Amino acid sequence: MITTEKNIIEYLENGKVVKSEDWKKEWQDMPEFEMEDLSSFRKIVVHFRKQEDIDKFAELIGQKITKAPSLWYPEWEKRRYADKRYVDES
Numbered sequence: 383m384i385t386t387e388k389n390i391i392e393y394l395e396n397g398k399v400v401k402s403e404d405w406k407k408e409w410q411d412m413p414e415f416e417m418e419d420l421s422s423f424r425k426i427v428v429h430f431r432k433q434e435d436i437d438k439f440a441e442l443i444g445q446k447i448t449k450a451p452s453l454w455y456p457e458w459e460k461r462r463y464a465d466k467r468y469v470d471e472s
Contacts, residue, residue: 413468
C-alpha cells in the first residue's frame with residue numbers, strides 16, 4: 383500500500399510486513415507505462431417497446447445486439463492482453 387503523506391510501500395517479506403522508505407529503488411528500471419483514456423465521450427440510454435424495434439435499431443447501426451448491458455458505436459474492436467508480454471528494449 384502506498385501512503386500519499388509518507389510515500390511508503392508496505393509489502394510482505396518472509397511472512398512479516400516490511401516498510402521501505404526508499405520506494406524508488408523498488409521501481410528503478412521498470413518499463414514506462416501510460417494509461418490510455420478509454421472512457422466514452424457520451425452515454426445515452428435507449429428504450430425499446432418490442433423486439434422488432436431492437437431488430438430495426440440493430441440494422442440501422444450495423445451491429446448485432448446481444449444481452450450485454452451496453453454496446454459501443456462504432457463497434458469497438460475487442461483487445462486481447464493475455465498473449466502480450468513486456469520486453470526489455472535495452
